[in-house]
Amino acid sequence: MASERDVRARLQRSGQEHLLRFWAELAPEPRAALLAELAPLEPEALREHCRRAAEACARSPGPPPGLAARLRPLPPERLGRASRSDPKTRRRWEEEGFRQIALNKVAVLLLAGGQGTRLGVTYPKGMYRVGLPSRKTLYQLQAERIRRVEQLAGERHGTRCTVPWYVMTSEFTLGPTAEFFREHNFFHLDPANVVMFEQRLLPAVTFDGKVILERKDKVAMAPDGNGGLYCALEDHKILEDMERRGVEFVHVYCVDNILVRLADPVFIGFCVLQGADCGAKVVEKAYPEEPVGVVCQVDGVPQVVEYSEISPETAQLRASDGGLLYNAGNICNHFFTRGFLQAVTREFEPLLKPHVAVKKVPYVDEEGNLVKPLKPNGIKMEKFVFDVFQFAKNFVAFEVLREEEFSPLKNADSADKDSPCTARRALLAQHYRWALQAGARFLDAHGAWLPELPCSPPNADPPAICEISPLVSYSGEGLEVYLQGREFQSPLILDEDQARELQPQQP
Numbered sequence: 033m034a035s036e037r038d039v040r041a042r043l044q045r046s047g048q049e050h051l052l053r054f055w056a057e058l059a060p061e062p063r064a065a066l067l068a069e070l071a072p073l074e075p076e077a078l079r080e081h082c083r084r085a086a087e088a089c090a091r092s093p094g095p096p097p098g099l100a101a102r103l104r105p106l107p108p109e110r111l112g113r114a115s116r117s118d119p120k121t122r123r124r125w126e127e128e129g130f131r132q133i134a135l136n137k138v139a140v141l142l143l144a145g146g147q148g149t150r151l152g153v154t155y156p157k158g159m160y161r162v163g164l165p166s167r168k169t170l171y172q173l174q175a176e177r178i179r180r181v182e183q184l185a186g187e188r189h190g191t192r193c194t195v196p197w198y199v200m201t202s203e204f205t206l207g208p209t210a211e212f213f214r215e216h217n218f219f220h221l222d223p224a225n226v227v228m229f230e231q232r233l234l235p236a237v238t239f240d241g242k243v244i245l246e247r248k249d250k251v252a253m254a255p256d257g258n259g260g261l262y263c264a265l266e267d268h269k270i271l272e273d274m275e276r277r278g279v280e281f282v283h284v285y286c287v288d289n290i291l292v293r294l295a296d297p298v299f300i301g302f303c304v305l306q307g308a309d310c311g312a313k314v315v316e317k318a319y320p321e322e323p324v325g326v327v328c329q330v331d332g333v334p335q336v337v338e339y340s341e342i343s344p345e346t347a348q349l350r351a352s353d354g355g356l357l358y359n360a361g362n363i364c365n366h367f368f369t370r371g372f373l374q375a376v377t378r379e380f381e382p383l384l385k386p387h388v389a390v391k392k393v394p395y396v397d398e399e400g401n402l403v404k405p406l407k408p409n410g411i412k413m414e415k416f417v418f419d420v421f422q423f424a425k426n427f428v429a430f431e432v433l434r435e436e437e438f439s440p441l442k443n444a445d446s447a448d449k450d451s452p453c454t455a456r457r458a459l460l461a462q463h464y465r466w467a468l469q470a471g472a473r474f475l476d477a478h479g480a481w482l483p484e485l486p487c488s489p490p491n492a493d494p495p496a497i498c499e500i501s502p503l504v505s506y507s508g509e510g511l512e513v514y515l516q517g518r519e520f521q522s523p524l525i526l527d528e529d530q531a532r533e534l535q536p537q538q539p
């Protein structure tokens with residue numbers, strides 16, 4: 033283990049010796065913990081990290097000057113549309129996607145290192161229950177969609193196949209996530225096909241470039257953003273694991289979208305048939321200030337401009353058809369070939385520029401008191417997963433329907449958007465639509481017909497509660513055998529047991 037002297041000397045070189053200012057008061061155990069935390073910080077890198085943070089913070093907040101003039105919408109040839117394509121084309125994409133899945137060439141990778149601060153929970157977001165009748169968590173829904181897509185691909189191609197699930201966690205989420213998966217028996221996935229790995233943490237820094245002490249014996253550390261993925265892939269030899277398994281295509285997604293389609297065959301097939309090395313799913317932005325990044329071009333190169341970095345004037349610009357000019361909302365669902373990820377980890381990662389987030393970071397003051405600041409006092413530096421798009425040789429975007437594929441869980445129920453309540457409604461409304469399309473009808477408690485969609489306002493509960501297990505249907509397929517011409521009273525919970533009961537008996 034590194035000695036206090038070594039660590040102190042290194043900290044001096046990076047201008048951060050204040051981190052040991054409570055050393056004399058610490059007992060042996062906290063001393064060891066602090067040294068263990070400080071020892072891996074390279075002096076030059078730490079000095080540079082602090083310098084960049086202070087410098088970025090000194091610049092005026094908001095979009096970089098001149099950005100607006102460099103932006104253009106994505107050209108139409110880079111944009112595919114799931115909803116506006118003819119059924120034959122869609123089917124071709126889907127078939128290709130299933131073919132690749134059946135060949136075991138597709139993996140999913142979950143970005144789950146975030147701390148869920150806006151949602152206000154102390155545990156990983158994936159463990160959250162939005163209040164579905166089944167009481168399923170986000171993790172469970174995702175696991176079941178993986179199982180179902182494996183099954184569908186396997187049935188089509190007469191084979192058994194696997195979609196490995198890579199889960200990037202952080203120091204904050206690894207322990208509880210791993211335990212949760214174990215407690216739930218990996219949701220009946222083979223644990224050998226669930227690979228958890230940890231992203232790095234970086235110290236939070238004050239506005240004048242000093243690393244913050246959270247306690248006398250602990251540095252305030254934060255995950256390095258979802259773009260920390262690329263270092264983490266390298267740190268944990270994840271691309272080698274993919275290569276061993278024969279994985280060629282990776283669907284990367286973030287944990288909070290309740291409607292996420294894992295390894296979506298339509299998206300995968302579209303990207304593969306386009307010969308893309310990198311792709312992003314998008315939805316039409318709902319309103320100019322919506323907190324989603326926009327997929328566009330900067331100086332002719334595909335990029336995402338994050339919602340925190342676009343000016344309100346630019347976000348409000350209209351195209352000639354009256355719609356938003358920057359309309360392609362990023363839903364954090366990305367496609368990468370393994371080859372592209374390899375090029376990123378080997379070559380491009382150091383070129384990714386960190387973004388600055390100004391946050392309230394609890395700290396210990398000069399007298400040793402713990403302080404919970406009321407105003408932002410610290411800087412966290414984060415890389416963004418989509419910042420690698422600029423290095424793609426063939427980038428494509430793929431537009432999907434919001435109501436079918438995007439309802440993120442960001443805030444607590446006190447907010448009117450992107451909350452547990454809106455996520456639950458989005459899922460239940462979707463399942464109600466699927467059930468009606470499959471020929472079900474719903475009755476109220478008095479036996480009267482309940483209305484069919486679309487009739488309920490977007491923010492209301494659907495007329496009947498209907499929840500369909502992902503193990504029964506991945507994206508609305510195959511429901512007619514259970515539902516066609518049948519009447520149900522709300523709630524209908526169509527899980528595997530219920531499906532067996534509803535299945536027509538073979539003579």
Ligand SMILES: CC(=O)N[C@H]1[C@@H](OP(=O)(O)O)O[C@H](CO)[C@@H](O)[C@@H]1O
Pocket residue numbers: 258286323324325326336338339361362363364416417418440
């Ligand atoms: C760095 C990053 O990936 N930001 C993403 C991500 O935003 P967060 O606010 O960080 O959750 O998810 C949004 C979609 O939910 C997407 O629009 C945005 O661009």
